Amino acid sequence: xxxxxxxxxxxxxxxxxxxxxxxxxxxxxxxxxxxxxxxxxxxxxxxxxxxxxxxxxxxxxxxxxxxxxxxxxxxxxxxxxxxxxxxxxxxxxxxxxxxxxxxxxxxxxxxxxxxxxxxxxxxxxxxxxxxxxxxxxxxxxxxxxxxxxxxxxxxxxxxxxxxxxxxxxxxxxxxxxxxxxxxxxxxxxxxxxxxxxxxxxxxxxxxxxxxxxxxxxxxxxxxxxxxxxxxxxxxxxxxxxxxxxxxxxxxxxxxxxxxxxxxxxxxxxxxxxxxxxxxxxxxxxxxxxxxxxxxxxxxxxxxxxxxxxxxxxxxxxxxxxxxxxxxxxxxxxxxxxxxxxxxxxxxxxxxxxxxxxxxxxxxxxxxxxxxxxxxxxxxxxx
Amino acid sequence: xxxxxxxxxxxxxxxxxxxxxxxxxxxxxxxxxxxxxxxxxxxxxxxxxxxxxxxxxxxxxxxxxxxxxxxxxxxxxxxxxxxxxxxxxxxxxxxxxxxxxxxxxxxxxxxxxxxxxxxxxxxxxxxxxxxxxxxxxxxxxxxxxxxxxxxxxxxxxxxxxxxxxxxxxxxxxx
Numbered sequence: 001x002x003x004x005x006x007x008x009x010x011x012x013x014x015x016x017x018x019x020x021x022x023x024x025x026x027x028x029x030x031x032x033x034x035x036x037x038x039x040x041x042x043x044x045x046x047x048x049x050x051x052x053x054x055x056x057x058x059x060x061x062x063x064x065x066x067x068x069x070x071x072x073x074x075x076x077x078x079x080x081x082x083x084x085x086x087x088x089x090x091x092x093x094x095x096x097x098x099x100x101x102x103x104x105x106x107x108x109x110x111x112x113x114x115x116x117x118x119x120x121x122x123x124x125x126x127x128x129x130x131x132x133x134x135x136x137x138x139x140x141x142x143x144x145x146x147x148x149x150x151x152x153x154x155x156x157x158x159x160x161x162x163x164x165x166x167x168x169x170x171x172x173x174x175x176x177x178x179x180x181x182x183x184x185x186x187x188x189x190x191x192x193x194x195x196x197x198x199x200x201x202x203x204x205x206x207x208x209x210x211x212x213x214x215x216x217x218x219x220x221x222x223x224x225x226x227x228x229x230x231x232x233x234x235x236x237x238x239x240x241x242x243x244x245x246x247x248x249x250x251x252x253x254x255x256x257x258x259x260x261x262x263x264x265x266x267x268x269x270x271x272x273x274x275x276x277x278x279x280x281x282x283x284x285x286x287x288x289x290x291x292x293x294x295x296x297x298x299x300x301x302x303x304x305x306x307x308x309x310x311x312x313x314x315x316x317x318x319x320x321x322x323x324x325x326x327x328x329x330x331x332x333x334x335x336x337x338x339x340x341x342x343x344x345x346x347x348x349x350x351x352x353x354x355x356x357x358x359x360x361x362x363x364x365x366x367x368x369x370x371x372x373x374x375x376x377x378x379x380x381x382x
Numbered sequence: 383x384x385x386x387x388x389x390x391x392x393x394x395x396x397x398x399x400x401x402x403x404x405x406x407x408x409x410x411x412x413x414x415x416x417x418x419x420x421x422x423x424x425x426x427x428x429x430x431x432x433x434x435x436x437x438x439x440x441x442x443x444x445x446x447x448x449x450x451x452x453x454x455x456x457x458x459x460x461x462x463x464x465x466x467x468x469x470x471x472x473x474x475x476x477x478x479x480x481x482x483x484x485x486x487x488x489x490x491x492x493x494x495x496x497x498x499x500x501x502x503x504x505x506x507x508x509x510x511x512x513x514x515x516x517x518x519x520x521x522x523x524x525x526x527x528x529x530x531x532x533x534x535x536x537x538x539x540x541x542x543x544x545x546x547x548x549x550x551x552x553x554x555x556x
Contacts, residue, residue, distance in 0.1 A: 284443070
């Protein structure tokens with residue numbers, strides 16, 4: 001372990017990306033994500049990497065996909081308005097199976113919204129912002145240390161599944177500085193870029209899936225012929241209009257991730273052993289929720305907490321289990337109500353699900369959440 | 383747990399001062415979080431930075447009831463001192479807060495004037511303020527805050543920043 005330092009969430013994200021082997025950053029600065037670009041601009045040249053500020057967020061998304069296809073691990077970071085602009089090429093990355101991590105440090109929207117204020121309003125955009133059927137992985141850290149760890153995990157998942165991964169940060173964690181001890185680089189697990197296992201002469205096809213359903217697409221310059229397209233394609237990488245090819249491609253795109261759904265849905269449980277009520281929270285809001293749950297426990301209420309780190313795919317299994325255990329679940333969100341719908345779906349009627357929404361630029365106070373927990377336990381609004 | 387709020391206008395360095403205070407606490411092995419809010423402007427506008435220092439892990443990251451508020455402008459004093467703890471302390475810049483809010487415990491220090499007169503630049507006002515805050519709160523050792531400042535500021539300015547800390551420290555009579 002290195003020594004304890006005061007680090008900002010955005011800086012920890014950038015440090016995590018570097019630890020995971022990211023050596024290319026393309027972006028366009030936007031509050032509250034700018035410190036990620038700043039840190040990458042400071043560090044990348046000294047590591048033999050490249051930092052490039054593009055003319056806008058669309059070009060930023062294009063340039064990182066190009067860097068990935070040319071063999072680099074790459075990162076881009078933005079906030080709401082920029083995240084909207086990146087959506088088309090996020091879909092391209094999903095279809096062409098290009099591993100890339102997009103950081104979205106959420107702020108109040110829609111549109112330019114409230115540039116420096118916290119929100120969690122992009123939960124559904126992270127899932128469905130780009131059109132068409134596609135899977136999505138999105139991770140939402142709650143501490144500065146987890147911003148570091150989740151970025152490494154995001155890079156690893158993008159490489160392992162050859163898919164875009166969203167690091168769904170929020171202003172609370174992005175701008176927070178806290179005491180952190182980072183792990184030694186040698187203790188960090190890195191998923192390397194997938195490489196072809198056979199030669200062209202042996203019949204290599206770039207988009208033929210390996211045993212884990214993920215293709216070993218060669219990087220440009222490795223001696224293989226590669227065709228990259230956003231059209232649905234067959235194993236050769238060239239477009240196909242065949243219904244069977246289309247069905248197989250879309251199914252595999254989902255299944256390569258969903259067959260390990262439980263493995264990649266990370267969560268933590270607190271005070272759940274004897275809980276009769278639960279709070280389900282994520283991101284910066286979970287910090288306040290934790291404090292409120294602890295206070296409610298001191299008041300004698302049998303309440304626990306499930307903290308979701310993986311937002312997408314949704315953690316169906318733990319929510320199902322929690323709903324069977326408790327009478328009611330409170331979902332505090334800094335939006336008008338987004339992830340609460342998924343909690344309701346997964347709960348399947350086993351427990352009452354109550355939303356606590358806030359969208360006025362301010363974060364929850366512990367007192368607000370304690371009162372909401374007290375009301376939940378008292379059955380108010382039932 | 384200690385909850386401290388530093389406020390002023392953009393460009394006065396209150397965020398930097400808050401970061402240094404939190405870094406000093408971490409140097410002493412304590413838990414610390416620092417956060418801020420500011421308008422879209424890089425200069426001017428109300429600017430607020432908060433520090434929580436504790437022996438226990440800190441979850442909710444924002445100050446709820448500050449025990450100490452530093453205000454380097456009238457607007458900041460008016461806006462950010464309202465929720466001060468009963469028995470808390472409001473520290474103001476004597477010249478920049480001509481109409482102190484109605485609060486029983488105010489420590490008035492000519493922070494910016496001291497920076498100009500003793501160090502030669504108003505730029506050092508945030509470090510003068512930091513010296514005063516450490517004397518008032520005793521949250522960290524004076525030696526620790528010196529190390530934290532030295533680590534954060536440009537090397538060529540370390541001597542003047544050390545002087546600024548001392549000026550602020552000596553400006554508080556206890």
